[in-house]
Amino acid sequence: MGAESTDAVPRHRYTAALAGAIEQRWQRYWEERGTFHAPNPVGPLADGELPDQKMFIQDMFPYPSGSGLHVGHPLGFIGTDVFARFHRMDGRNVLHTMGFDAFGLPAEQYAVQTGQHPRKTTEENMRTYLRQIRRLGLAHDERRRIATIDPEYYRWTQWIFLRIYDSWYDEQADCAKPIASLEQAFAAGDVSTSDGRAWTDLSADERRAEIDERRLAYISEAPVNWCPGLGTVLSNEEVTADGRSERGNFPVFRRNLRQWMMRITAYADRLIDDLDRLDWPDKIKTMQRNWIGRSYGARVHFPCGDSAIEVFTTRPDTLFGNVALILAPEHPLVERITADAWPSDVDSRWTGGATTPAEAVAAYRRAASLKSELDRQENKDKTGVFTGTYATNPVNGERIPVFVADYVLMGYGTGAIGVAPGEDQRDWDFVTVLGITPVRTVQPPAGHPDDTPYPGDGPHVNSSHENGPSLDGLNIDDAKKTITAWLEEHDHGKGAVQYKLRDWLFSRQRYWGEPFPIVYDETGAAHALPESMLPIELPEVDDYSPRTFDPDDADSMPSPPLSRAGDWVEVELDLGDGPKTYRRDVNTMPNWAGSCWYQLRYVDPTNSERFVDPANERYWLGPQDAHGPNDPGGVDLYLGGQEHAVLHLLYSRFWQKVLFDLGDVSSDEPYRKLFNQGYIQAYAYTDARGSYVPAEEVSESDGEFFWNGQKVNQEYGKMGKSLKNVVTPDDMCETYGADTFRFYEMAMGPLDVSRPWATKDVVGAHRFLQRLWRNVIDESTGELRVTDTEPSDEDLRALHKTIDGVRGDYDGLRFNTAGAKLIELNNHVTKAYGKSGTPRTLAEPLVLMLAPLCPHVAEELWSKLGHDNTLAHSTFPVADERYLIEDTVEYPIQVNGKVRSRITVSASATQDEVKATALAEEKIAALLNGEPRKVIVVPGRLVNVVL
RNA sequence: GGGGCCGUAGCCCAAUUGGCAGAGGCACUGGAUUUAGGUUCCAGCCAGUGGGGGUUCGAGUCCCCCCGGCCCCA
Structure with missing residues (x-):
């Protein structure tokens, strides 16, 4: 741009360049004065007086990606900032900050490729990220920035892990308790040992095993997705439908491996039931309910040789139609019950072409291990092999064959099902393949096709036995009650609740994560490290990648990167038995760990004594009377994308509840109100x-x-x-300034709706700020152009209507309509005073109301209006009711639903007066032919005359 | 396949929750400023709410069917 063209622009016009200068100045001002520091009740961040009303606002933890931000990323950050600034201006103590969920795969992969330490990459990315968001003028308390990779942060992540490890779930009390109380419970006989022996009869090792088995964090042989080609286990999301790794396309095997698990299933009921107390979108609540998948049914024992197969079913009423049993391929009983030889009359469809059941089963299990769970569940072509063994159906004593089939999963229920083809499509498909005749136990309605199952309700048939119960004629509900009672009475099973939710696989064979504060002794027993040894810091390693194997070597064992840090792994410690050599756990925690509790650390980020001081925790996160007697407490607004609907939000709730049970926190939910922002697409x-x-x-x-x-x-x-x-926020700040960008991004539409980005539309927001600026500042002289003129009655009505509306909009996260109302008021001011100068009584509230959306330009104008202090605290205008009440009301008059005329009447007119005036109105009277059939008067709205 | 959400002007979106379809922005047109373009300012223009049916005095809003898009689960 040449000198000539800049001359044409008035020197004090609100241009991008001026905006940029203003923005930098105010960002420095805020930072230097700590404008957005939110005082704590106690500790280093306490600072004198504490407002009684607080507001804790949190964005979902960003991962500091290396590719930088585009305009979609800060949508939510700006939204929470506007909300936070509004509440701060309305007098509340507002805690809003942002940290980083900084462990994770991208930095590790980059490290594997380049040899650069992931910490270096991650810290660079965090700096870039902070630089980018700083330009946006987000009112964060920067003293509270945290990153999950900081040893001072993950020290407490490890501490919480130990708290969880050191507790068990007391079913009677329905809460977690310290592990010491489990020992007492065992000793007192309140909790029975796994084999029923008395506690005093157990050896020390046996006692430890009993306790370890009941911990909330425990080691188990769990089936996991093992990918030898990558050298790591994978989450289900990382495995494709055809059972290969998403990254690298290597085979993935279902393998039992020793892994850390978190007993989230102990909390299944509370995680479902407490959703009712949360102010969350129904959609997310529904997704969580479905994920936990609580269903009511029964566990039934089918005698089989000298053992019994336990089956879980949600339809115990269909037991009479169980024509077979199926075990999951991984079921521990499979080997034990598999027969030595086929029965002489075995159906060829049952043998998988093998000469013995053992061969058939082994081949089948191997094939099943190559399939993903998703694939196994979804596959319409059912397969299975006969074990050569029969079980007895307890309700009628019939001998039914036992199969192994991969559509039955070990992780759900008991890993065994009774096959009820008459009422279940998958079972129907299965028996069709194997040539077994289905038996219906619920009578389908007339016209139901003969070749499909009937899962609906109806009278039971074929459901009685001389020595057993009779369900014939009953509907599903009554049949379930009857059969469950019968099963319990005869000791064949009992009513049970089943959950789809599984315990949380908590270890990863990665480098860039939190190490476990656990060591193993020479017998392989796990020992927790004492709190005084925390944090257990990540060692330096030569190679950040796990050892990889032949992609098809299903029997290979994981060898995580930490296992090669020899000096670190072998450690001599005195854990109470004198100095001994221990081996450290070489897994790391999954990425979710650090984000499970960060709201607690934001509250007290510098505390070196505790993960959070109770006084600070209660003030910011405790239940509040204002939210009613059932308030769970938690963050006042938690904003982020829907992609975390289940996992993060469930894990976080789980940790919060454990800490609550142990008395470490005062609220049993982490996030009282949740809001999902939409996405900006392009x-x-x-x-x-x-x-x-x-x-x-x-x-x-x-x-x-x-x-x-x-x-x-x-x-x-x-x-x-x-x-x-x-399109990047940096581009937008360059071209228009951060305030314009903020305003546009909020004005595009409702915060929770996705919409396309349109750079060409941004100029509208910029023009608005220019017009508003011009209403306060003379563009050519830079002088204030406000006056002491008394505003008109019309001005005041417009102003207070705007105040009233904008307040509601800000509080309800409706920033698009708040912006529109401000433009409207500004247009009113321009029209009325564009030539003469704006009355101060209009200019000041307009500037203040703009501040949450466009804080820099608002601060600048506020200071030019003669105020020495920032407008950030306790300045938001309050509407005067007087100006919200209209003296007169204009009523449109409809005749048969169409507007035919209008009348203006006093706002205090009664319905009868409005009706009379309407009917007397000239045009309406002319349309009337005698008495109208009906006249509807909607007070304050309209009149409809029905002829 | 099952469940959910959403379709308003050329485009992004409002509509007091069943009460006058239009607040705001973009684009477009005209005018002012400018040597001109751009900028800026002022004024104006445009749909009957994806389609069909129903309830109602009255439907963008509630109900049913269809079409299109997005999300979740299988």
């Missing part, structure tokens, strides 16, 4: 060859799109480098 364009072209260089003409003269194809979706459609 158009992308491909040329004739399908390559992406730079979106910013594409122009539209008559609904078609062109780039460099050639026609291109429009796509809609994510913003990303590979799609060549990235």
